[in-house]
Amino acid sequence: MSRVIVARIVFMLAAIFVVLTALFFGIRLGVGDPTIAIQGTYATAESMQALREALGLDKPLWEQYLIYMAGLLRGDLGVSLQNGQPVLTQILAVVPYTLDLTVVGLLIGVVLGVPLGFVAAVRRNTKLDHVIRVMTLSGVSVPPFIMGYFLIIIFVIGLGLFPVAGGGELDEPLSRMRYLFLPGLSLGLIMTSYITRLARTTVLEILSKDFIRTAKAKGLDQRTILVHHVLRLSLVTIVTLVGLYATITIGSSVVIETVFSRPGVGRLIVGAVAQSDYMVVQGTIIFYAAFVGIVNLLVDLTYTIIDPRIRYE
């Protein structure tokens, strides 16, 4: 078991290394000199050269790379090219907001999506199934920013219930929740759509299996079959794919954080890209890679609990 965890972590680190290396060179060769972006129209040749030296950008690329990697090993993600603040500090300041958002989004997605998908599968081809299908289809096809604006129109402009922008104070749970409500619901509804579809397909597939026929031939009723034979097994598949969906939450959360002007890793990366702040972009990518890796690790651990076929030696 622990060997699998170690292997997972090693794999995750290797993946981060590869992505980071590609990003490091790609960004520098592709985008070029960030000093113009930083100093804007007031830049002079001398001031730009001075900045380059201050940021270490005058050194050969491979040397910059080694310096960056050496820093990483010490837990140093470097400093922002824009404001000179340590990248790690900047990321850590907004991580709680992003975690709030993704955890709530996934939670809403699972809590609503699994039962909806179940019902849709069991009542396949009835009106209820069609209604659920249309709802989820809109959920996955509507872009996240439309979903966000939609909720803003209803809850903020229409009902005047929630604050529209910002993230609230981290140490005030109530304000944090008030600010989380709309973004969390936006992401939650998107995740609900994905998970409903997934749950429906999974349950339908299980219902067509030979062992369900066996269960019927034993004289079991529909309810027993659904609860004892279908539900737990469907969770095995759903848990795996929810792990995969962690990547969808990243994409959507970036957009949602922007729509709601909410602090978060997504908005940090968008700002950094706009300003050619390489260092912050690299740091946030490390965060995302680690996030996906950890979610997958949790998925593996959950497996061992719910699926007896998987036993790690």
Place this chain on the structure above:
Amino acid sequence: MSDISAAPILEVENLRTHFTTRAGLVPAVDGVSCTLRRGEVLGVVGESGCGKSVTALSILRLIPDPPGRIVGGEIRFRGTNLLDLTEEQMRSIRGNEISMIFQEPMTSLHPIMTIGSQLTETLMLHRGLSASGAWDRAVEMLRLVRIPEPERRVSEYPHQMSGGMRQRVMIAMALSCDPKILIADEPTTALDVTIQAQILTLMRELQEKLGTATMLITHDMGVVAETAHRVAVMYAGKIVEEASVQDLFAAPCHPYTRGLLASIPRLEASSVAAGAERARLKEIPGLVPSLVNLPRGCAFAPRCTYASERCRREQPVLEAIRPDHRTACWEASQLATEAA
């Protein structure tokens, strides 16, 4: 061996089960009549796709609807037409009075439930046993089907067992409530040859010991010869010949039955009846017909060497050619005299 003249426990009469598919209406079972008597083993044989499984599933009313439906006939179990029962009444029969073993031991057990919990489910449901009482009975059943170390095996999962072991579990599960009827749908087809023999021996011994009336579905005439008392031969959704095993092997009347017998490699009995045809009929020539567009007359006509104009025009009906020996073929009496 059981008393062949015993009273019927299951009478299937003119059963018709149809499927609606994109290609058209599939009359998978189209007028099947057969009788299962107390304590006997009725072999049901026929090539793949002739409607054996659909017949079996119809008896338990487990045809998936859609696409399938039982559109006609009667299935009388101890005099009661099962087709008249409510779904709830039917559930109290399934796994209790009539139980079934399937062809696919690898996929017929739930992958993430222990053998024990799968066995106890039926016992608690139909027998009202307590959890621990059912567990003890489950272990006892595993011992009955000769699974070694049943106390340990009962808490294992299917993936920890071989195909043969899983089929033993299926047999244990099917027999655990002392059913009156066991339907075994090709129980050994998916297994290795040596395992096949072991499972068949086990089933034969249990059948003799418990006297459970058994419908043994197979496409293998060899299995029928070794296990069944009577045989019903199916072709394209109909029964084309029905007789005692001895009669059928000694004097098969339907050309299709003869073809099947000739295709068994090692059986002495068949060489008597079908010796002349052996060389030609290694495999019955021609294809199993598509059920969507069956010919108007005898469904076997396109593959039959005896087919006449009448065969292509009129459908033969199942009629007694001798006492306790029925067949559906226009040329049957001629073939019967020929064989005799």
